[in-house]
């Protein structure tokens with residue numbers, strides 16, 4: 271059994287509801303956590319990783335409050351924080367040895383696991399180099415490796431792909447798909463394509479509250495028939511459309527302009543047609559910049 | 566986890582600075598030496614420093630006789646107030662316990678005592694402790710490892726290792742220093758002999774010693790007091806490190822803790838008993854004038870209608886502060902770092 275239930279979770283900082291009454295139940299698989307800056311993704315993750323306690327509500331792992339489980343819960347946890355740092359003078363290998371000790375692994379088992387992970391994240395060749403001399407993406411890969419050391423049942427990754435090059439990102443996605451069958455993986459990102467390609471379900475956070483949770487199909491179908499593409503060569507029409515509708519994208523061609531808009535109703539322009547919604551549309555629709563409260 | 570904490574220390578800049586300071590200390594201390602019992606210097610009418618040219622034994626015997634004479638004077642002190650009574654009793658006990666009225670060679674102990682609690686030593690060991698322990702947790706925050714530690718299974722082991730090191734490391738450091746000093750002094754002034762004789766033979770204001778210490782027991786007490794001071798400072802440095810998020814704040818907190826007692830002696834309006842405790846038992850004065858504190862008698866204070874020996878009270882307070890520091894750290898682990 272591997273079930274994480276979040277019940278009416280609220281976290282208040284001062285007067286700000288960083289998390290606002292979030293309830294969700296998670297099982298094995300990859301969950302994408304999507305939301306603009308300040309939406310409360312990191313706050314939610316910090317509660318799942320026991321770094322901070324909820325103001326209200328609780329988190330239940332396999333029927334028991336994680337607060338009461340304590341170290342037994344942390345034992346099955348893997349975490350890559352958003353602001354992940356390393357001991358600059360440690361080599362990649364030493365660093366992983368240290369984290370292994372933190373997680374209570376030792377001896378031959380730890381050694382094998384470390385070598386395996388170094389290979390997996392493509393750092394085996396540079397394992398004896400000081401981590402301080404690594405590039406940003408390489409450090410992040412060390413971060414991914416350390417999170418996996420104890421074969422966590424719950425893997426929490428706060429923007430793991432930030433700073434990875436496309437090749438590494440692909441490698442990372444494949445890695446996650448491989449290991450996700452017996453783990454709950456929660457991953458926050460701003461990179462929509464990450465979520466599109468690996469997440470079983472996506473949770474959208476806005477101003478601390480859970481806006482929606484569902485598979486891509488669920489989320490995209492909620493937008494079906496609401497996304498239109500309008501072609502026009504009249505500059506004043508462009509202005510008008512921008513005023514009347516939620517415009518997601520404006521593409522200027524040589525002679526005309528193509529606008530991508532979201533609308534509940536049919537669009538009364540001659541050169542308009544309904545198009546397949548994309549994840550990007552969903553994101554832009556819900557997290558329209560004007561609607562985001564200042565943090 | 567203690568092993569890893571040490572490894573982190575040794576790989577950090579602070580660790581290297583600490584080692585450099587320690588090596589410097591051991592190098593310098595070789596040249597630090599008190600005026601021996603067998604030596605005497607005085608100023609002549611032209612205010613030049615001249616050395617007494619008589620044989621050492623003779624000088625030493627004269628100094629020893631003077632000390633005994635001083636104790637005899639005090640043993641015959643007039644007055645019936647508690648202070649005079651106590652001084653009289655102390656001095657009479659001391660006279661009774663004198664094993665021999667002849668000077669004994671105590672050069673080794675004289676020098677060892679001087680070096681064991683020299684202000685330079687205290688100063689450097691405190692600097693090392695503050696540097697290391699004020700950063701013991703803030704360094705984790707700065708390097709971004711705090712969240713990984715706090716979400717790991719062994720988080721409490723890490724935290725308690727840090728606290729454990731704050732208690733042990735100053736003792737180990739000071740202990741190593743004492744061993745080095747012991748060997749150096751052995752080479753320079755011969756073997757430690759006559760340690761079973763009276764402590765006032767090597768202590769300059771020995772007539773104020775509270776009780777009949779032997780040289781050995783006096784040194785043991787002194788080392789104990791110094792270890793207590795160093796450990797307490799390291800524990801509080803760690804405490805400030807645990808509750809702050811940058812090393813500037815935590816070092817400031819520690820420094821305020823160290824000078825707090827001394828600063829309080831400037832507040833003349835404090836109740837007299839409290840004032841006495843602060844003026845004798847503050848860390849700054851103990852570090853710089855340990856001979857004015859360790860094993861001494863400086864009168865009584867009245868607390869809640871009870872008359873207590875000031876220095877003994879200070880010692881109890883110092884021990885209590887150490888335990889308060891440890892308790893504060895443990896509380897921080899339970900409450901703040903587990904919020």
Ligand SMILES: Nc1ncnc2c1ncn2[C@@H]1O[C@H](COP(=O)(O)OP(=O)(O)OP(=O)(O)O)[C@@H](O)[C@H]1O
Pocket residue numbers: 283284286287288305306307308309310311312313314352565
């Ligand atoms: N320790 C804290 N004290 C006070 N306010 C905080 C604290 N941590 C977060 N907040 C506030 O809570 C809100 C949510 O922050 P959080 O870091 O969870 O956002 P996020 O979704 O992770 O954003 P980002 O995409 O930028 O990482 C923000 O308004 C932030 O200012």
Ligand SMILES: [Mg+2]
Pocket residue numbers: 311312313352428
């Ligand atoms: Mg965040």
